[in-house]
Amino acid sequence: MKSISKADLQHDIESIAKIPIISNILNAVCRITGMGFSAVARVTDLHWIACATNDEIGFGLGPGDELKLETTICHEIRQHRNAVVIDHVSEDSDWKNHHTPKIYGLESYISVPIILSNGDFFGTLCAIDPNPANIKQKHILDTFHLFAELIATHLNVVDDLSVAEAKMQEQAKEAELREQFIAMLGHDLRNPVTAISNAVELQLRGKMDERNLRLAKIIQDATLRTRGLIDNILDFASGKLGSGIKLDFNNPADLETTLKQVITEFRLASPEVPIALKIAIDDAVKADHKRIAQLFSNLLGNAISHGTKGKPVEVEAKSSKHTGLEISVTNVGEPIDELTLKHLFKPFSRGKIRPGQEGLGLGLFIASEIAKAHHGAIEVRSSDSKIRFTFKIPHHST
Structure with missing residues (x-):
């Protein structure tokens, strides 16, 4: 599998930054879940990088910051491409012994995959909190999926515009020559x-x-x-x-x-x-x-x-x-x-x-x-x- 270069990762971070509604989405995620940290993460076979964050609990991650891939649940989501929702880690038999909540002190977690139009896995829209939260609700998960699709659509548009702009610049140079x-x-x-x-x-x-x-x-x-x-x-x-x-x-x-x-x-x-x-x-x-x-x-x-x-x-x-x-x-x-x-x-x-x-x-x-x-x-x-x-x-x- 071809690894993503640092330049490509930086391009992805910049692409998320070009989407004007990202901050509103992350803010809305915290409001509807009652959780204190939300993020759009770029997840590859080697990296977990925060592209945009809304940090109300002092988690300490900002755009461009990186977590070790193997310490994240997003690493697993990248492989199975399904959402993960946890109300209360300590009382959840499937997750209470998982290494990620232990490393980061999490009690509630929700993350859904962001899939681009060509089928590529971009990353996740996720939220975490050190306290339990009542998030295993259909309308919350549906909203997350809607936000993830909206982000993917904007990423496709940003990418298309970048390609078009590069092509126009190339054509302008050719025309001059x-x-x-x-x-x-x-x-x-x-x-x-x-x-x-x-x-x-x-x-x-x-x-x-x-x-x-x-x-x-x-x-x-x-x-x-x-x-x-x-x-x-x-x-x-x-x-x-x-x-x-x-x-x-x-x-x-x-x-x-x-x-x-x-x-x-x-x-x-x-x-x-x-x-x-x-x-x-x-x-x-x-x-x-x-x-x-x-x-x-x-x-x-x-x-x-x-x-x-x-x-x-x-x-x-x-x-x-x-x-x-x-x-x-x-x-x-x-x-x-x-x-x-x-x-x-x-x-x-x-x-x-x-x-x-x-x-x-x-x-x-x-x-x-x-x-x-x-x-x-x-x-x-x-x-x-x-x-x-x-x-x-x-x-x-x-």
């Missing part, structure tokens, strides 16, 4: 991609033959998609840790300029897809322009990837005091079936894909999370020939 990892990962991944992107842009400004120009544009397209994937992965990981999409309203450029930069990147990366643009942003909308650009990039990339090859993608962005901000992206393509529509904004949901459309299926999910962070939403309409995604946020909504 993972947040640090995400931050380092983002930095280490973005740096080489940015270097590749800058290098290929410099190449494109120079003179190149048709073959090298085509290769440079392939690299440029790959870096654009890689940047988007990195952003989506990091945002997804961060969101799953509970921090969600964070917004920063200190924008270095106006929204129209930011959106046009996104379109320029896609026109360079996918020159075979015409992008028709209509912008009428005539009112300042409180928004994180970098996040709006990320949302817009995900919608535009989705439209180009899933649209009919060579067919134009239509982009319209407008804002006003009455309608707020509205950005729509429309492409020609196969209609989206109802089942796919239901799961379109869930992570890793991609619907039907063609060769060259590979991805993690996080783009639309991240876009919807950015919309929610702005107290907005993304709507999708799919007809026989066109698919339209519309992002809306109300005026000064955040």
Whole structure:
């Protein structure tokens, strides 16, 4: 049998101390029995330790004090798990020669086991007195059993709370480490991609033959998609840790300029897809322009990837005091079936894909999370020939 450590015993004493009604129970035990000492004892295969006491006769035991296990009746109760009630030791043939009453000068004794919900024996609720007492009564024993069950229930709750608190602390530490990892990962991944992107842009400004120009544009397209994937992965990981999409309203450029930069990147990366643009942003909308650009990039990339090859993608962005901000992206393509529509904004949901459309299926999910962070939403309409995604946020909504 595994022995209980000192740390575990101290934990049990502290657990009893956390139960606010213990002192009331011990006081009530003395009142209903007329006895002068009551206690909650932790009883193991090696120890008898007082967890809480009510001493009105100067017995001399307080919380944390220990009796030699073999000198107690509780040692026997731990083995048979039955209550022991003695009115008058000297006149009780079963107990008058027992060593415990002789050692401690007892004439009356009552003790009931405290059994936890998992069946483990915790200890006893007991009372003693040097004088006889009329305690062999059903209502007294029933009350003791009720108190013992109440103590066991509270111990289970205290233990569950301790486990939950320890688990929360562990999760908080893990979350902090993972947040640090995400931050380092983002930095280490973005740096080489940015270097590749800058290098290929410099190449494109120079003179190149048709073959090298085509290769440079392939690299440029790959870096654009890689940047988007990195952003989506990091945002997804961060969101799953509970921090969600964070917004920063200190924008270095106006929204129209930011959106046009996104379109320029896609026109360079996918020159075979015409992008028709209509912008009428005539009112300042409180928004994180970098996040709006990320949302817009995900919608535009989705439209180009899933649209009919060579067919134009239509982009319209407008804002006003009455309608707020509205950005729509429309492409020609196969209609989206109802089942796919239901799961379109869930992570890793991609619907039907063609060769060259590979991805993690996080783009639309991240876009919807950015919309929610702005107290907005993304709507999708799919007809026989066109698919339209519309992002809306109300005026000064955040």
